Amino acid sequence: MTETQILENKLDVYAIRQQFPILSRDVKDKPLVYFDNAATSQKPRVVIDALSNYYQQYNANIHRGIHTLAEEATMAFEATRDSVQAFINASEREEIIFTRGTTEGINLVAYTWGRQNIGEGDEIIVSVMEHHSNIVPWQILCKEKKAVLKVIPVNEEGDLIVEEYQKLLSDRTKLVSIAHVSNALGTVNPVRRIIELAHDAGALVVVDGAQSAVHLDIDVQQMDCDFFAFSAHKLYGPTGTGVLYGKKRLLESMPVFLGGGEMIKEVSFEKTTYADLPYKFEAGTPNIADTIAFKAALEFTSSIGKQRIRDHEMELLSYATSRLTEIPGLKIIGQAKEKISVISFIIDKLHHQDIGILLDNQGVALRTGHHCTQPLMQRFGISGTTRASFAIYNTKDEIDIMISGVKKAIKMLS
Ligand code: PMP
Numbered sequence: 001m002t003e004t005q006i007l008e009n010k011l012d013v014y015a016i017r018q019q020f021p022i023l024s025r026d027v028k029d030k031p032l033v034y035f036d037n038a039a040t041s042q043k044p045r046v047v048i049d050a051l052s053n054y055y056q057q058y059n060a061n062i063h064r065g066i067h068t069l070a071e072e073a074t075m076a077f078e079a080t081r082d083s084v085q086a087f088i089n090a091s092e093r094e095e096i097i098f099t100r101g102t103t104e105g106i107n108l109v110a111y112t113w114g115r116q117n118i119g120e121g122d123e124i125i126v127s128v129m130e131h132h133s134n135i136v137p138w139q140i141l142c143k144e145k146k147a148v149l150k151v152i153p154v155n156e157e158g159d160l161i162v163e164e165y166q167k168l169l170s171d172r173t174k175l176v177s178i179a180h181v182s183n184a185l186g187t188v189n190p191v192r193r194i195i196e197l198a199h200d201a202g203a204l205v206v207v208d209g210a211q212s213a214v215h216l217d218i219d220v221q222q223m224d225c226d227f228f229a230f231s232a233h234k235l236y237g238p239t240g241t242g243v244l245y246g247k248k249r250l251l252e253s254m255p256v257f258l259g260g261g262e263m264i265k266e267v268s269f270e271k272t273t274y275a276d277l278p279y280k281f282e283a284g285t286p287n288i289a290d291t292i293a294f295k296a297a298l299e300f301t302s303s304i305g306k307q308r309i310r311d312h313e314m315e316l317l318s319y320a321t322s323r324l325t326e327i328p329g330l331k332i333i334g335q336a337k338e339k340i341s342v343i344s345f346i347i348d349k350l351h352h353q354d355i356g357i358l359l360d361n362q363g364v365a366l367r368t369g370h371h372c373t374q375p376l377m378q379r380f381g382i383s384g385t386t387r388a389s390f391a392i393y394n395t396k397d398e399i400d401i402m403i404s405g406v407k408k409a410i411k412m413l414s
Contacts, residue, residue, distance in 0.1 A: 030363030038389035050293040089219040095279035102210040105229030105244030110137035112232030120146040127152040153203040158185040158334035169201040180212035184371040186342030237297030238290035258283035326332035331413040344385035358409035
């Protein structure tokens with residue numbers, strides 16, 4: 001790249017920050033420094049406006065109405081499905097199922113495909129770095145079906161040990177369910193390779209995309225995953241809505257999930273028939289407003305471009321890593337070969353919760369605790385970490401504020 005191209009490609013972070021109203025508020029009389037993006041990102045004005053515009057202009061229930069408001073709401077809701085299809089490069093719009101988020105998407109697969117296809121002695125593989133949302137549904141299923149849950153280990157750096165995964169695969173493996181990116185360590189897992197190996201063994205693969213959809217280019221056809229679940233709220237979109245992608249032939253072959261309105265063709269006491277995809281899996285009134293506003297979030301992300309988002313965030317990650325490493329007694333948990341902008345750390349003799357509270361007093365929002373990954377914390381022999389996770393609107397100046405906050409906290413607590 002020439003110098004001019006680099007400059008043109010450079011992000012105007014300060015212009016982007018203007019689009020996020022919340023970033024101008026103070027916390028404890030200090031300007032907010034929001035580093036809890038892996039838990040949920042902040043929302044740009046376009047998303048907030050889309051949400052309020054729906055309620056102010058065309059609030060109506062979707063799909064069944066013939067009046068103007070119902071038609072406008074239906075069109076806007078279905079337009080999000082088209083945007084999601086393009087965003088993850090799904091081949092069919094029917095493959096996009098709206099859910100409440102990643103957790104519901106994974107549970108949907110467990111309760112439908114899982115109940116139909118998992119039997120006694122079958123094996124499901126997850127990894128030790130999974131979020132509880134990608135452990136507990138499979139534990140429930142395994143208990144019910146007398147199946148076995150197997151666990152891929154990670155090394156000290158936080159990389160999955162692929163050779164150990166290969167050893168776990170057998171003709172008893174029916175499913176592999178794996179995080180694309182770890183929320184606690186930031187590790188990017190080699191999902192393409194994991195999927196290839198699973199398919200060779202005759203198993204299907206669920207990818208938990210909760211942390212990857214905002215940072216990485218997602219192409220479900222190229223990845224060849226069987227299912228991909230993610231949430232809008234980690235992607236500059238609203239809470240309470242998300243997506244389960246599934247290959248059409250699998251979704252078609254699966255039994256229904258929740259029963260009720262929207263998911264039926266005809267109901268009688270003798271026999272009920274079910275709607276075609278995607279409505280078969282969308283029982284009841286969905287989260288119309290948030291799903292409509294999700295489209296604005298996808299457009300916001302695409303208008304900046306994932307590569308530019310990544311470049312900016314990687315610059316922040318590498319700056320934060322080198323600054324944190326300067327601090328005596330501080331240890332970074334998770335130094336995988338490929339990472340996104342999540343940095344987890346522990347400090348000698350200090351409890352992560354105390355650090356979190358002292359940083360909050362300085363306006364810095366960090367996440368502390370086990371990050372819904374207790375088995376991973378057990379693997380590292382710790383009860384939790386302090387985690388900073390960066391988004392498109394964060395800056396190096398904010399990292400400096402966090403660093404001086406951490407140094408101050410160490411002085412106060414030791
Ligand atoms: N998986 C991962 C890797 C996550 O980070 C999260 C959210 N922290 C989830 C699953 C669950 O997502 P949600 O709470 O939006 O359903």
